[in-house]
Amino acid sequence: MSHTAHIRSHRKPRRSASTIAMRAGVASGVLGTLAVATAAGSANAAEPVTQTLELPVLTGDLAAQVAQSAQATQQAAANYQLQAERDAAATAAAKEAKKDLADAKAEAKKKSEAARKAAAERATRAAERTTLSTTSSSSSSDSTSSSTATGSAAAVIAFVKAQIGDAYVSGGTGPNSWDCSGLMQTAFKQVGVDLPRVSQDQSTFGTQVSLDNLLPGDILYWGGAGSAYHVAVYVGDGMFVGAQNPSTGVAEKPMSYDPPTGAVRVL
Numbered sequence: 001m002s003h004t005a006h007i008r009s010h011r012k013p014r015r016s017a018s019t020i021a022m023r024a025g026v027a028s029g030v031l032g033t034l035a036v037a038t039a040a041g042s043a044n045a046a047e048p049v050t051q052t053l054e055l056p057v058l059t060g061d062l063a064a065q066v067a068q069s070a071q072a073t074q075q076a077a078a079n080y081q082l083q084a085e086r087d088a089a090a091t092a093a094a095k096e097a098k099k100d101l102a103d104a105k106a107e108a109k110k111k112s113e114a115a116r117k118a119a120a121e122r123a124t125r126a127a128e129r130t131t132l133s134t135t136s137s138s139s140s141s142d143s144t145s146s147s148t149a150t151g152s153a154a155a156v157i158a159f160v161k162a163q164i165g166d167a168y169v170s171g172g173t174g175p176n177s178w179d180c181s182g183l184m185q186t187a188f189k190q191v192g193v194d195l196p197r198v199s200q201d202q203s204t205f206g207t208q209v210s211l212d213n214l215l216p217g218d219i220l221y222w223g224g225a226g227s228a229y230h231v232a233v234y235v236g237d238g239m240f241v242g243a244q245n246p247s248t249g250v251a252e253k254p255m256s257y258d259p260p261t262g263a264v265r266v267l
Contacts, residue, residue, distance in 0.1 A: 149236055152191035152267045153217025159187045160233050160241040166250045168243045178243040178250060180231050184219060187233065193266055203228035206266035211259075217267045220260040234263065 149157050160183060166176055173182035181199040188195050195202055203221035214220075216236040221228035232242025240260075241252045 149216035152193075153215070155191050156187045156217050156233060156267070157235045157241070159190050160250070161235070161252065163243075163250045164241065164252055166243075168246050168249045172243070180243045183243045183250065184231050184233060188266065191267070195266070199223075199228045199231045200226055202231050203262070203264060206264040209263050209265045211263060214263055215265065218263045218265050220263050222258070222261050225262055225264075228261070232260070 163174075163178065163183060166174075166178055168179065169177040170179050171182070172178045174186050178186075181195075181197060181202055184199075184202055185195045185197055196205055199221065202219060203223070203225045206219070208225065209215075209218060214234050216234060218234045220232045220234055220240055220242075222230040230242070232240040232244075234240050235252070238255050239252055240255060241250070243250045244253070
């Protein structure tokens, strides 16, 4: 008996073909499983890439929303600005309307006062007209005595009659255009009498005389003494000469044409 007969052999036993085939099948199955898992893993790993590709779309929508929001904000600001401008315009218009109303009231009050004064003056002239008519009809001798002008009065009357037909111009002092007080001042200057320039002052210059005791050369005035608005010179026979208005110019008129309020004597 060999001395090595009791020692087991260290050589690995041979495997049978069936065992090898089974193991090859298992390995193949494992590899197949790994391949499927790898493919599945690859498929699952691709999904985030798809989501990442969609991010620009989401970002674009967000930018559009931001732009729309900014546009809405700008529109709201523009609307507020427009409303503020409209409110300011309405306030300015209200102030202007209030001022216009105040001016209109003041103007109406002024016109009303002027109309009242004119009515009072017309009433005064009407009363004087009645007095003058009564005096003229009751005393013909006074008319005869007042129709003859002599001396300085005759010179004044000759001067004003020479200007009949000249134009009436406010502020005019000759030689071809006059206003009422300018004609009186220049006429009396011919005889050395220095009259004031305006009718208000001329109506208080000299001595006040009644209308039923007039003499040629007396200055007639319309309106109150000291506030007269027109003057002329009495030339006798119930007539006067004066620079009346732009339509008549310098003219000779009867006392009944526009009866005066009073008279002053300076000669």
